Amino acid sequence: MDALQAMRQKLETEAKVFQGLQKESSKSAGLRTQFQQQQQENNMVLKELELLEEEANVYKLVGPMLIKQDLVEAKSNVGKRLEYIGDEIKRLDNGMKSLEKKQAEKQQEVVALQQKMQQLQTKGQAQAQAAS
Amino acid sequence: MAESSGKGDQGIDLNTLSLQQLGSVKEGIENDLQSLGDSFQSLQGAATRFHVSGMAAEKLSQQEEGQPMLVPLTSSLYVAGELAGTDTVLIDIGTGYFVEKTPKEGSEFCKRKVSMLKHNIEQLQQVITEKRQQVSQVSRVLQAKMAAQQGGGSSDK
Numbered sequence: 001m002d003a004l005q006a007m008r009q010k011l012e013t014e015a016k017v018f019q020g021l022q023k024e025s026s027k028s029a030g031l032r033t034q035f036q037q038q039q040q041e042n043n044m045v046l047k048e049l050e051l052l053e054e055e056a057n058v059y060k061l062v063g064p065m066l067i068k069q070d071l072v073e074a075k076s077n078v079g080k081r082l083e084y085i086g087d088e089i090k091r092l093d094n095g096m097k098s099l100e101k102k103q104a105e106k107q108q109e110v111v112a113l114q115q116k117m118q119q120l121q122t123k124g125q126a127q128a129q130a131a132s
Numbered sequence: 133m134a135e136s137s138g139k140g141d142q143g144i145d146l147n148t149l150s151l152q153q154l155g156s157v158k159e160g161i162e163n164d165l166q167s168l169g170d171s172f173q174s175l176q177g178a179a180t181r182f183h184v185s186g187m188a189a190e191k192l193s194q195q196e197e198g199q200p201m202l203v204p205l206t207s208s209l210y211v212a213g214e215l216a217g218t219d220t221v222l223i224d225i226g227t228g229y230f231v232e233k234t235p236k237e238g239s240e241f242c243k244r245k246v247s248m249l250k251h252n253i254e255q256l257q258q259v260i261t262e263k264r265q266q267v268s269q270v271s272r273v274l275q276a277k278m279a280a281q282q283g284g285g286s287s288d289k
Contacts, residue, residue, distance in 0.1 A: 041226045048225040048241070057232035059222070066222075066230055074229060081227075 004120055011113045018106040025099045032092045039085045046078045146273040154277065158270045165263045172256050179249040186242030189221050193235035 049058070049071065058074045059066040069077075146154065195218055202210035221238045222230050233241065 038227075045226045045229055048231070049229070052231060059230040059232070061228035061230065069229075078227070078229075 004117065004124070007113065007117050007120065011110065011117065014106065014110050014113060018103065018110055021099060021103045021106060025096060025103065028092050028096045028099065032089060032096070035085050035089050035092065039082065039089065042078055042082050042085065046075065046082065049075050049078060146270060149273075151274070151277055151281070154270060154274045158267060158274060161263055161267050161270065165260065165267065168256060168260050168263065172253065172260065175249055175253050175256065179246050179253065182242045182245045182249065186239040186246070189235045189238035189242065192221065193218055 052058070052071060054071060056071055058069050058071050060069045060074065061067075146157075149157065195215055197215055197217055199215040201213050201215055203213040204210050219234065220232045221235050223233050223238050223241055224230055225241075
């Protein structure tokens with residue numbers, strides 16, 4: 001019976017780890033959509049900036065103030081931000097892939113443990129029946 | 133991204149699923165539909181706002197400098213003012229960047245945005261129609277199954 005108890009405890013901890021992984025992956029997915037939205041908005045801004053004439057006045061909102069900015073500078077800033085967002089999305093994708101793998105592994109572990117426990121339980125019952 | 137959960141349309145034969153599975157598939161698609169509908173509405177709202185802004189920019193260019201006006205501070209408090217200039221308007225192009233444009237360019241910008249949004253709305257409309265069809269498909273199978281089960285259950289007794 002002690003073995004069963006130990007197994008049950010192990011199963012519980014494994015299940016908790018699995019749940020943690022699930023939570024983490026849903027968090028990454030949320031972050032990813034956020035970055036994707038930002039990417040889209042920045043792309044839109046860059047397109048608008050490309051349409052402008054060279055002498056156009058561009059302002060950047062800094063806190064409550066509008067600060068005049070060079071068009072070339074603004075373009076390069078938006079470009080840099082897009083680069084950063086792209087990298088971040090790639091990083092998140094990689095992280096999500098490895099998380100998925102870990103999740104699948106953990107799931108298999110948990111299922112295997114459950115099966116083992118069931119076997120042990122039926123065995124114990126059979127033994128108890130045989131004894132009585 | 134929302135398409136990933138739309139597994140009812142292809143690959144899996146709906147008739148092979150259990151009642152419970154069918155129920156969860158239906159719920160999933162209905163959730164997708166809900167969020168797509170919300171997006172649809174916000175897109176439409178944005179299109180309307182851009183349209184109004186474009187009209188405002190156009191109207192502004194027809195006004196003369198020094199024209200007395202009432203500036204809204206809140207929705208119910210207005211302050212007397214004077215139109216300083218109608219040559220340029222400041223357009224928010226997103227992520228905190230503003231660009232000085234002529235009213236004409238401004239209204240062109242708004243028109244551009246409106247046409248982009250309209251395009252997106254059309255695409256979204258297609259997806260929504262597809263999802264609606266999926267839901268009705270799933271619920272048809274679900275109802276047929278339920279009827280079959282009830283019929284089978286009563287004949288057992």
